[in-house]
Amino acid sequence: MTKLIIQIPCLNEAEDLPATLAALPRHVPGIDTVEYLVIDDGSSDDTAGIAARWGVHHIVRHRRNRGLAAAFQSGVREALAQGADVIVNTDADGQYEGADIALLVAPVLEGRADIVVGDRGVAKNAHFGGFKRRLQRLGSAAVRKLSATDITDAVSGFRAFSRDAAQRLTITTEFSYTTDMLIQAGRKRMAIASVPIRTHATPRPSRLFRSVPRFIMQTGVTMARAYTMYNPLRAFVGSGLVVALVGMVPLLRFVWFYLQGQGDGHIQSIVMGGALLVIGVLLCILGVLADLVAANRKLLEANLLEIRQLREKVDAQAKAFSDSSDEHPRRSATG
Structure with a gap:
């Protein structure tokens, strides 16, 4: 049915x-x-x-x-x-x-x-x-x-x-x-x-x-x-790489001026680039941790599915037993 x-x-x-x-x-x-x-x-x-x-x-x-x-x-x-x-x-x-x-x-x-x-x-x-x-x-x-x-x-x-x-x-x-x-x-x-x-x-x-x-x-x-x-590694690592690449721009800018002998006036490039680089690395680390959490979530979802299916089987068996008892009621024993 x-x-x-x-x-x-x-x-x-x-x-x-x-x-x-x-x-x-x-x-x-x-x-x-x-x-x-x-x-x-x-x-x-x-x-x-x-x-x-x-x-x-x-x-x-x-x-x-x-x-x-x-x-x-x-x-x-x-x-x-x-x-x-x-x-x-x-x-x-x-x-x-x-x-x-x-x-x-x-x-x-x-x-x-x-x-x-x-x-x-x-x-x-x-x-x-x-x-x-x-x-x-x-x-x-x-x-x-x-x-x-x-x-x-x-x-x-x-x-x-x-x-x-x-x-x-x-x-x-x-x-x-x-x-x-x-x-x-x-x-x-x-x-x-x-x-x-x-x-x-x-x-x-x-x-x-x-x-x-x-x-x-x-x-x-x-x-x-x-x-x-459902895609934490790709989402976080991708974002982290983008931020890190953006952070490389001011760092390379400082290196360029430093090689020209003008590095003293561009310390802010190191600060900004370094901060963005650290943030990018942290995002990549978060991606790895989130991927481990996602793997654990998959195990929990698999267990939840098995519990749901087991509960349905138990309920079906209980209903079948109840229907069978209604069709064939037990007779009370008499002395």
């Missing part, structure tokens, strides 16, 4: 959620059971009540708003606990076409991909303005470089992933999971695919960020943080 759980992170989506739920598929080829999961991320409206009245199978509620990344992670944990074999994440604003979920899950079911990202065709999407198109293409190009993947729409929230991929991923950012997930998955050598999808216009502004500059800054910080976490 293959179970698909479609999760929808929500923040004050009582108005748009019914239409989104109505557009979701009830049956998907290759899937035996389709269930819905709504994560109410501290909404002040009746989002959770709407979800319950529409028959959503699972509802997770945050007492206060924690952000999209935390809502996504809560949804994944609940989906895994409910036995999902495939998880699909979509938005509540109706941007994505529910019928295209079948396209997303197909590569996962066929074993060709661990994660599938819906490609909105940013370059030609009529629902995006010119500036947004250029911004999305630039951001996706940066994520492709950092993650060593070939994903053309890095910030698309319409994506599917296998149970194994969900167990191995841990979102660390508080802003958005999209770029963090791709960089993490790419560096963990997961198979990532992209499929074209349809989109709809969303007249209301995004609730994820208040302004474009803020979005750019937060996304940039997320990308830098994720890349440094």
Whole structure:
């Protein structure tokens, strides 16, 4: 029995959620059971009540708003606990076409991909303005470089992933999971695919960020943080070498003037160059230490994955035993 759980992170989506739920598929080829999961991320409206009245199978509620990344992670944990074999994440604003979920899950079911990202065709999407198109293409190009993947729409929230991929991923950012997930998955050598999808216009502004500059800054910080976490040696040593090379410029300048017999008036070049050189060496040392920490993190992640899988086996055995006991109740002994 293959179970698909479609999760929808929500923040004050009582108005748009019914239409989104109505557009979701009830049956998907290759899937035996389709269930819905709504994560109410501290909404002040009746989002959770709407979800319950529409028959959503699972509802997770945050007492206060924690952000999209935390809502996504809560949804994944609940989906895994409910036995999902495939998880699909979509938005509540109706941007994505529910019928295209079948396209997303197909590569996962066929074993060709661990994660599938819906490609909105940013370059030609009529629902995006010119500036947004250029911004999305630039951001996706940066994520492709950092993650060593070939994903053309890095910030698309319409994506599917296998149970194994969900167990191995841990979102660390508080802003958005999209770029963090791709960089993490790419560096963990997961198979990532992209499929074209349809989109709809969303007249209301995004609730994820208040302004474009803020979005750019937060996304940039997320990308830098994720890349440094999974490539600390390259990040720190590369930065250290750049700083050291910059420090060599004033030192060479001093040597030049010293050989000309004019070294007395250029002591500041030694001070500046020496300081930059020391900083560069320290950054390289930090890179080595960070790489050792990263190696330890990999061991911890492997142990965490084994613990999760072992817990699932124990829970499954306990459930099977409970079901068996219900079907064949023990009779009390009589004297």
